Amino acid sequence: MSLTTTVPPRPVHAPDSPLDWSGPLVPGRVVLDERVAPRAAWSGVVATGDVLTIVDVGGNQSADCLLYAADDTAERYSAADTIAWQGNVYVRTGTVLRSNLGRPLMTVAGNEVDRQDTIGGACGKESNTLRYGHHTAYQHACRENFLAEAARHGLGVRDLVSNLNWFMNVPVEADGSLGIVDGMSAPGKRVALRAERDVLVVVSNCPQMNNPCNDFSCTPLRMIVTSP
Amino acid sequence: MTTGGREGALADVGRARADARGRAAVSAWMPYLPPADTPYPPEGIDPATLTWAETVAPGGYTHLRVARGTRLRLEDADGEACASVLVHNAVEPGERLNVADTQKIPWQAYLGAGHPLLSGDGRVLATIVADTSGRHDAFCGASSDAWNEAKYGDAAAEGPSPSGHALLRLAGAKHGLETRDLPPAVSFFKGVRVAADGTLEWTGSAGPGRRVDLLAELPLIVLIANAPHPRDPRPDYVAGPLRVHAWRSRPTALDDAVAVASPERERAYRNTIAYAGLAGL
Numbered sequence: 001m002s003l004t005t006t007v008p009p010r011p012v013h014a015p016d017s018p019l020d021w022s023g024p025l026v027p028g029r030v031v032l033d034e035r036v037a038p039r040a041a042w043s044g045v046v047a048t049g050d051v052l053t054i055v056d057v058g059g060n061q062s063a064d065c066l067l068y069a070a071d072d073t074a075e076r077y078s079a080a081d082t083i084a085w086q087g088n089v090y091v092r093t094g095t096v097l098r099s100n101l102g103r104p105l106m107t108v109a110g111n112e113v114d115r116q117d118t119i120g121g122a123c124g125k126e127s128n129t130l131r132y133g134h135h136t137a138y139q140h141a142c143r144e145n146f147l148a149e150a151a152r153h154g155l156g157v158r159d160l161v162s163n164l165n166w167f168m169n170v171p172v173e174a175d176g177s178l179g180i181v182d183g184m185s186a187p188g189k190r191v192a193l194r195a196e197r198d199v200l201v202v203v204s205n206c207p208q209m210n211n212p213c214n215d216f217s218c219t220p221l222r223m224i225v226t227s228p
Numbered sequence: 229m230t231t232g233g234r235e236g237a238l239a240d241v242g243r244a245r246a247d248a249r250g251r252a253a254v255s256a257w258m259p260y261l262p263p264a265d266t267p268y269p270p271e272g273i274d275p276a277t278l279t280w281a282e283t284v285a286p287g288g289y290t291h292l293r294v295a296r297g298t299r300l301r302l303e304d305a306d307g308e309a310c311a312s313v314l315v316h317n318a319v320e321p322g323e324r325l326n327v328a329d330t331q332k333i334p335w336q337a338y339l340g341a342g343h344p345l346l347s348g349d350g351r352v353l354a355t356i357v358a359d360t361s362g363r364h365d366a367f368c369g370a371s372s373d374a375w376n377e378a379k380y381g382d383a384a385a386e387g388p389s390p391s392g393h394a395l396l397r398l399a400g401a402k403h404g405l406e407t408r409d410l411p412p413a414v415s416f417f418k419g420v421r422v423a424a425d426g427t428l429e430w431t432g433s434a435g436p437g438r439r440v441d442l443l444a445e446l447p448l449i450v451l452i453a454n455a456p457h458p459r460d461p462r463p464d465y466v467a468g469p470l471r472v473h474a475w476r477s478r479p480t481a482l483d484d485a486v487a488v489a490s491p492e493r494e495r496a497y498r499n500t501i502a503y504a505g506l507a508g509l
Contacts (some may be wrong), residue, residue, distance in 0.1 A: 073408070074406065074407040074408045075407075076408075078369065078372070078412060079327075079328070079412060080327070080367065080368050080369025080370075080412035080413070081369060081372050081374075081375070081412075083367050083368055083428070084367070084368035084369060084371075084372075084375065084428075084458040084459060085375065085458075087427060087428045087459065088425070088426040088427050088428060089367055089422050089426045089428065090425075090426035098372075098374075100372065100393065100407065100410065101372055101373050101374055101393070102372030102373055102374025102375045102393075103374050115426065119328060119331060119332075119337070119367070120328060120332055121326065121327075121328020121329055121331075121332055121348075122328070124348060124349075124350070125350075126348070126349045126350030126351075126499070127329050127332075127333060127346075127348065127350050128350075129350050129495055129499060130329075130333050130346075130350050130492045130493075130495045130496050130499070131332075131333060131492060133491075133495065134495065143348065156322070157322040157323075158321075158322050158406075158408045158409050159408055160348065161411045161412065162326065162327055162328040162411065162412055163328075170332075172337050172422040172426075174424070176336050176337040176338035176421075176422075177335055177336060177337075178331050178332065178335060178336060178337040179332070179335050180332075
C-alpha cells in the first residue's frame with residue numbers, strides 16, 4: 001500500500017544498501033533484542049551488570065545517546081565529566097561514562113570502531129538552521145527524538161545535555177578545528193556498554209539528511225541487552 | 229549558660245546590634261555597591277556606568293541576572309582564578325548553554341574573541357567579545373563532586389575544596405534552578421588543548437590580569453563557579469580572586485564583525501535578534 005502525502009520527503013534508507021544485523025558483542029543471556037527504525041527513538045533500562053550492545057546495522061549510522069541514573073534522573077550522563085576524568089576527548093574501550101556528579105553510569109566493555117564521539121552533540125531543528133540554513137527548519141532531528149522519548153519518562157528540555165554519538169567521527173584538529181567527518185564504522189559494527197548501576201538509555205537514530213557521513217542512507221539500529 | 233570569651237557582647241539586643249555593626253570591614257573578596265565604588269574599575273569604562281562590581285573568593289561563586297546588551301568582564305586577578313560559567317536564558321531557563329553546539333557550529337573547539345556561546349535552540353546567549361587570556365576550556369566542565377572527593381578528599385561547598393559543580397548547584401538554586409538545569413560549563417582562564425590521539429594537554433594560566441568580556445545577547449542568568457579546573461595538575465586546591473564587572477552596552481547587530489564572521493554565526497544572530505524582537509526583549 002502506497003500512501004500519497006504532501007509531507008516533504010523524509011530521509012530514507014537506500015533500499016540497496018547492505019545491512020548486517022550482527023549479534024551481541026559479549027556472551028550472556030539475551031534479555032532484550034529490539035530494532036530501532038530509521039529516524040526513530042528508543043529507550044530502555046539496562047540493569048546493573050547487564051550489557052547493552054548497539055549494532056550499527058547499516059554502517060556509520062549515528063546512534064545519539066543519553067544516559068540517566070534510573071533511580072534519580074537528575075544524575076545523568078556528562079560528556080564533560082567523562083572527558084575530564086579520563087583526560088581524553090575520545091570514547092574507546094574502557095571509557096567510563098560518567099554522570100554530572102562524576103560517578104560511573106556505564107563502561108565501554110567492547111568497541112569495534114577506533115574511537116567514538118561525545119563532543120559533537122545532537123542535531124536539532126534549531127541548530128540545523130545554523131549549520132545548513134533556514135530551509136531545513138521542518139526536518140526531523142535528534143533533539144526532537146530525545147524530547148519525545150524523554151517525555152515518556154517524565155523528562156524534558158531541562159534534561160537534554162551533550163550526548164554520545166555512537167558510530168560518528170568528530171576529530172579535533174591541531175588548530176582546534178572540529179567537525180563531523182567520514183565515519184570509521186561499517187555494517188554490523190558494535191559497541192557494548194556495561195551498566196554500573198541501573199541506567200535509563202535514550203537513543204535517537206539520527207535522521208539528519210544534510211550530512212554525507214551516512215551516505216544519506218538512514219539505517220536501522222539493533223539494541224541487544226545481555227545478562228552475564 | 230556560658231558566654232565564653234564574648235564578655236556579654238550579646239547580653240541584650242542593643243549590645244548584639246552594636247557588636248554586629250562593629251564588624252563592618254573590607255575583604256579581598258566582596259561585592260562593591262554601588263558598583264561605581266569598585267576599587268578595580270575596568271580600564272576605559274566610566275565607573276558611573278557600571279551595573280555590577282564584585283571580586284569572587286577562591287572556591288566561591290556568584291550568580292547574576294543581567295539585561296540583554298550587558299557587557300560582563302571577568303578578570304583573573306592573580307592568574308589563579310578559574311571561572312566555570314553557565315548561561316541560561318532568563319526568560320525561558322530551559323534554554324541554556326550547549327557546549328557541543330558552541331564548539332560544533334563555529335567548527336572550532338577552542339574559545340576566543342568572537343566565539344558565540346550557543347544554546348541548544350539555535351541562538352547565541354552570549355558572545356566572547358574580548359579575550360586577553362586565550363587559555364580556556366569547553367571540554368571538561370566544572371569539577372564534579374566525585375573528582376574533588378578523589379583528589380582533595382572533600383567537595384562540599386562549605387569545605388576547603390568545593391567542587392565547581394557544588395558551587396554551580398548553589399548558584400543555580402538562587403534562581404530556582406536545580407541539578408537538572410546544569411549542563412556542562414565552559415571554563416575561562418585555565419586552558420587545555422587536544423593532542424592527535426585525543427589526550428588533553430594542560431596549558432593552564434596565561435598569567436595575572438587576563439580578562440574575558442562576555443556580551444549578553446539575551447536576558448541571562450549567569451552562574452559562575454571559581455574553583456580549580458579538574459585537570460589542574462597541582463595537588464593543592466589553588467584558586468584565585470575573580471573580578472566581575474558589568475556595564476550596559478548593546479547586543480550584537482547583524483552587521484557587526486562577530487555576526488558576519490561565518491554563515492553559521494550570521495544565522496545564529498539572525499535567530500537571536502528575531503527571538504528578542506518577537507518577545508519584546
